[in-house]
Amino acid sequence: MRYKRPRGTQDILPDQVSEWRLAEETFRRIANDFGYSEIRTPIFEETDLFVRSVGAETDIVAKEMYTFSDRGGRSLTLRPEGTAPVVRAFLENNLQGTDPGRVVKLFYIAPVFRYDRPQAGRYRQHHQAGIEALGSASPALDAEVMHLAWLFYSALGLEQVDLLLNSVGCTVCRPVYVERLRAYLAGHARALCDDCRRRYEANPLRILDCKNPACRQVTADAPMMLDVLCDDCARHFAEVRKVLETIGITYQVDPRIVRGLDYYTKTAFEFVGKGLGAQDALGGGGRYDGLVEACGGPPTPGVGLGIGLERVLLARQALGLSVGAPARRGVFVIGLGEAAAQWAIAFLARLRAAGVRADLDYRFRSLRAQMRHADAMGFRYAAIAGDEELSRGEVTVRDLETATQESLPTEGAIEYLSSMSRREHCGGNAHG
Ligand code: AMP
Numbered sequence: 001m002r003y004k005r006p007r008g009t010q011d012i013l014p015d016q017v018s019e020w021r022l023a024e025e026t027f028r029r030i031a032n033d034f035g036y037s038e039i040r041t042p043i044f045e046e047t048d049l050f051v052r053s054v055g056a057e058t059d060i061v062a063k064e065m066y067t068f069s070d071r072g073g074r075s076l077t078l079r080p081e082g083t084a085p086v087v088r089a090f091l092e093n094n095l096q097g098t099d100p101g102r103v104v105k106l107f108y109i110a111p112v113f114r115y116d117r118p119q120a121g122r123y124r125q126h127h128q129a130g131i132e133a134l135g136s137a138s139p140a141l142d143a144e145v146m147h148l149a150w151l152f153y154s155a156l157g158l159e160q161v162d163l164l165l166n167s168v169g170c171t172v173c174r175p176v177y178v179e180r181l182r183a184y185l186a187g188h189a190r191a192l193c194d195d196c197r198r199r200y201e202a203n204p205l206r207i208l209d210c211k212n213p214a215c216r217q218v219t220a221d222a223p224m225m226l227d228v229l230c231d232d233c234a235r236h237f238a239e240v241r242k243v244l245e246t247i248g249i250t251y252q253v254d255p256r257i258v259r260g261l262d263y264y265t266k267t268a269f270e271f272v273g274k275g276l277g278a279q280d281a282l283g284g285g286g287r288y289d290g291l292v293e294a295c296g297g298p299p300t301p302g303v304g305l306g307i308g309l310e311r312v313l314l315a316r317q318a319l320g321l322s323v324g325a326p327a328r329r330g331v332f333v334i335g336l337g338e339a340a341a342q343w344a345i346a347f348l349a350r351l352r353a354a355g356v357r358a359d360l361d362y363r364f365r366s367l368r369a370q371m372r373h374a375d376a377m378g379f380r381y382a383a384i385a386g387d388e389e390l391s392r393g394e395v396t397v398r399d400l401e402t403a404t405q406e407s408l409p410t411e412g413a414i415e416y417l418s419s420m421s422r423r424e425h426c427g428g429n430a431h432g
Contacts, residue, residue: 008124055262121279330357
């Protein structure tokens with residue numbers, strides 16, 4: 001084979017699509033139920049949007065973006081995260097409207113591109129289901145975002161998920177903390193990994209979530225952001241915890257959760273699946289009260305979350321969960337003989353025009369081979385006719401579920417099969 005898919009990408013094959021649809025539809029349903037509306041933004045944006053919002057010094061912007069120039073010389077970047085494009089669309093389309101106090105709640109399901117080192121659970125193209133709530137600084141909204149994710153994991157059968165919670169402070173208290181952290185780390189620089197030695201100047205917070213054991217040992221005794229929070233951030237954090245407790249969501253405070261994007265303020269959180277190996281982060285998010293302004297809009301608080309769908313499906317797989325085979329549905333048309341082949345093509349077209357799931361075997365193989373195929377493809381009925389039957393104007397309708405059959409006049413068969421198909425669509429029992 002001459003061509004291969006690009007490294008770090010995946011083909012989602014037909015037998016995997018039902019798992020994807022389950023995850024996507026579950027997310028859509030829950031997000032809608034929580035009052036979020038779907039938004040779809042372009043797959044690429046002006047590069048500068050991500051540089052300004054995610055931060056020039058972050059790993060994502062410095063090392064992981066798929067950036068290219070188009071033929072007009074513009075620098076464009078494939079979406080490396082979902083929040084900045086939504087904020088851009090929120091501002092560009094004036095979704096806030098004329099009521100500045102209104103909370104605008106949006107969700108998306110979209111591919112995300114990062115030039116990461118591919119491994120199990122880590123890809124160069126992955127998919128995120130995310131939400132953004134813009135316009136309110138209420139800590140209850142932070143808790144709502146976490147509640148939504150919590151219900152999503154649970155609806156998909158993932159009960160062993162930990163919520164790790166932290167606060168990364170704001171423009172008032174974070175600089176104070178960063179200086180304290182740097183001062184502490186200065187004495188340990190030699191023990192840090194190469195990456196963290198680089199992070200020391202540009203992005204020392206990220207040293208806290210480095211997985212390298214030597215770095216973890218250094219940071220075990222480092223000062224923590226939570227000890228340095230300003231009054232406003234400390235109050236907010238306490239309130240978020242209180243609301244989570246009211247809702248009944250268990251969480252652990254984890255001062256190492258700092259997130260990889262500069263725009264976070266106050267609340268930062270991650271959902272971690274148990275027993276999933278190194279790539280165990282199933283989703284994460286937080287508050288970003290300065291982001292809308294950084295993108296050129298009026299001061300507008302916001303909070304959001306992104307869930308990695310590949311990780312969620314891997315977690316389901318690890319638990320042996322899968323979507324069951326769908327109910328048998330539709331009609332497989334079998335014409336045996338030359339005249340019957342013509343009849344089958346016309347009969348199939350009429351069934352399809354009536355909205356019935358239907359197909360036939362264009363190889364017109366033996367009855368046995370075609371019946372086996374109809375069974376394997378999950379059809380409920382086979383409509384069978386040979387030349388002789390057709391000369392009597394009849395067709396045999398076989399129910400593959402009950403293994404019973406009857407002879408019907410051709411016209412009557414169309415009517416019967418389309419009424420059965422309507423019942424299947426309504427979730428009714430076609431036996432009745
Ligand atoms: P992040 O905003 O980087 O925390 O990403 C949100 C979620 O997307 C993570 O918690 C993961 O579930 C998922 N994710 C992030 N990067 C990747 C990747 N390279 N491959 C697969 N999933 C990813």
